[in-house]
Amino acid sequence: MAKKIPGLVKRGDCWHIDKVIKGKRICESTGTGDLEEAQRYLAKIIDDLRQVSVYGARPVRTFREAATKYLNETDKRSLARDAYCLKKLEPHIGDMDITHVHMGTLQAFIEARKADGVKSKTISRELAVLRRILSLAARAWRDEHNKPWIDTAPLLELPDWEDGAEPYPLNWQEQERFFALLPEHLRCMALFKVNTGLREQGVCWLRWDWEVQVPELNTSIFITPGKRIEYEDGIWRGEKNKEDQIVVLNQVARSVIAAQRGLHPVYVFPYEGRRIGNIHTTSWKKAWQKAGLPVDGSYNKGPHNLKHTFGRRLRSAGVSLETRKVLLHHKSGDITTHYSGAEIQELINAVEQVCVSEEGISLTILKRSSGKPR
Incomplete structure (x- = not known):
């Protein structure tokens, strides 16, 4: 022996x-x-x-080492989501030498995710993070001998099986039925979102110090910062397109804001004295299903549908594409804080048109009952 x-x-x-x-x-x-x-x-x-x-030979480095380096050295708005993607890759290639990572060695991961019913868009998002890491390993990262971690980054083909869930804009009857089933704090947020087109995190983070008075119009707007800002209770990662976003208010959105005043010194939409992390909660999911809205996987079920609803109503009302881009917060290169009073009035006139249904029925303006929000 x-x-x-x-x-x-x-x-x-x-x-x-x-x-x-x-x-x-x-x-x-x-x-x-x-x-x-x-x-x-x-x-x-x-x-x-x-x-x-x-x-001076290149040492063997595992995908896990590369992923750890990426997460420790990267600062981006979607880093938490990237970490989640890497967690899904870890069981399949965590111990693998990164020089061995390519489409051939990734097939087992792709097939396993597909077998779990994961959409190709989600798998593509996970592989996109991996592709970024391999690109950094080839072009930016150097060892103590000034050699790149890998010689070249392999070509990764992102799958597209045309299986993505479609957005589901609500009609007026569906909106009324669905909103009635939401808890009051989520109903306020949903009503504001469907009348402004603001993204989910924009609504969750909306702060009173983002409100800007427009005296000549006897109203106010909100401007959500495009860049990252660190606050006492967390980090606002900024808007998706890194541009400041103007949020104009129609009569329904104004009624929501009026009902929220005084509930919290910092946040517009608090719950039990704190900022709400997200709208897409268990209560949202239960209400969506109870309202008879589609849950078969063909359509999205989350709050982003309210942004699509807002956009479709703008288009149906004949609002121009240029104005819709501003209201939907698409990247345009404009500096929102430089809008004139006349331009803001034009935007307000546009969003007022989504307050009325196809039948000409005005939406009921929200009035919060007195007492602590549920």
Whole structure:
């Protein structure tokens, strides 16, 4: 029987390495219970590290190391979502040498996600984060010998099976039925969102110090910051397109704002004294299903449908494409804080047109009952 060399420890039925080699501590499983095979594995690791130390060879780096470096060094609005995507990739390629990551080695991941019923758009989003990491490894990241982590980033083809869920703009009857089933605090947020087109996080984060008075029009607007701002209770990541966004108010949105005043010193839409993290909650999902709205996977079920509803009503009212782009907060290059009073009035006139249904029936203006919000 072969003599056990230092650095190998048997745990259960498997040999593990716990050894300092060339100043680097190695702690990992050999994947075998056979001592001779474990020693060969350890000898290979020692030789690889010697090649790096003596000859400047590129060390083996796993996808997990690359993903960790990316998350630690990146600051972006959607970093939490990127971390979630990487978590899905981890079981499949976490221990893999990043030089071995390519479409061939990713097929098992793609097939497993597809078998779980995941849409191709979601898988593409996950692979896009991986593609970014591989690009950085090839073009930006350098080791101590000034060598890139990988020579070239492989081409990753993002799947598109044309299986994406479609947006579901609400008609007036569906809106009335659905909103009536929402808790009061979510109903206020939904009513504001469907009348302004503001994104979900814009509504959740909406602050009173973002309100701007327009004296010549005897009204106010809100301007959501395009750039990242750190507040005491968290970080506002900024708008998706990094531009300040103007939020003009029609009569319904104004009634919502009037009902919210005095509930919280900072946030427009608080719940139990704090900022609400998101609108797409269990209460939203239950109300959506109870209202008889589609849940078969063909259509989106989230709050973004209210933005689509707002956009469709603007178009149906004959609002111009240029004005719709401003109201829907699409990237335009304009500086929203430089709008004149006349331009703001034009935007207000446009959003007033979504207060009336196809039958010419004006929406009921929200009036909050007195007392603590539910």
